[in-house]
Amino acid sequence: MPDSSSESTARSVVYAVVASTFFVGFGGGVVFPILPNLGEVLGISAFMVGVILSANRWTRLVANGPAGVLVDRIGTRKPFVVGLAIEGLATVGYVVAIRSSMPELWFVLARITWGIGSALVFATAYTITADVSEASSRGTSMGIVRAGITFGFPAGMVLGGIVSEVYNNATAFAIAASFAGLASVIAYFIVPETHVESTDSSINPLDFETTLPALTVGLVNFGLYFAYIGVLFSTLVLYLEAESLTLSVAFAGYGIDYGEQGTSGLLMAVSALSGAVFTISGGKISDSVGARMPVLLAFLATSCAGFVVLTLAPSFGAVVVACVLIGAGQGGVGGPLTALLADLTPEERMGRAMGTNNIFGDVGGGLGPLVSLPVASAVGFDLLYALSAIVPLVAGTVLVVGIYSYTGSLSPTVEESFV
Known part of the structure; x- marks a missing residue:
């Protein structure tokens, strides 16, 4: 049982990871409300917009x-700090792209750079959290860190949507870049090494995690990112335009009309x-009930x-309800x-397990824009979204089959050890 001092240290580390991933997440979200519409202004084709939006995920693949x-x-510290700094540099690339005579090239280069940095950040953020948390509180800790990443993403989208309309696109990108720089500073001064005490040169650089738990969780991650980032986020601005759905707000005698972006x-x-x-509450509920599967299936x-x-x-x-x-x-x-995944993976292989999980998520998120934008143009948004509704159901089936095959239980408890 960890003492109060170690618990306090663990919380401090988790909160520092949350703060860093939150601020750097601005750069991940800022392009989504801007780029689909900007494509028409800059003469970028729908396919090329899809390539730009998904380039970071294909790089992470x-x-x-x-x-x-x-x-x-x-270890975790150096890759985490360096990854955050690389993401900050990539966000600066958006500013260059918007002012360039070759915006497609610069946007692609910026998204590729972002992909390299975020691969390091995602592999380390969750591994750090797994290292410092106990099984009984792991769901809550993972939820908090994932929430930090998730909160940064919508902050970037608001920044991209509103600041670009009130000021301009370059200003939105520049603000996001400044916050990304702050993220790397926080990590450098606060986040310690949590994973290894010395370099282990015996680990093969191609020794990826291919166990059944890693593959099962990865396939679920694939489906989630394909439907959420790849379909919903990549097509929403175009859907609103097609349905003529925009927001008008009246406040204190003044009216504000928002465009599609x-x-x-x-x-x-x-x-x-x-x-x-719900990332935080979902993790906490799974800790409280002592099992992950019922919570996972309910949210799918x-x-x-x-x-x-x-x-x-x-x-x-209805769109608001659907998005919620x-x-x-x-x-x-x-x-x-x-x-x-952490429950079913030996601690010394957690970095590799997270790498495998992230590969599957990025295939889903990268494939989504390439498929959803042309499909929406060809068959319409209703059919596209109807097909997307099937994806979580398939993911749930894969999860049940994979976990039962590995553990012999439909709902293993968090106290059980299968590693």
């Missing part, structure tokens, strides 16, 4: 595995905020319900899912 191996080999930024922020709230069903609402009722109120439900489902799964 290559970088996630080596990043996880690196964590198990040299501003409205989509706010809606995506609402969805991600819902996700952040919630995500499915959100896409059903989005399909059946094309009104602004989809965000809640995505977030509610996040904490328990990473905690489940």
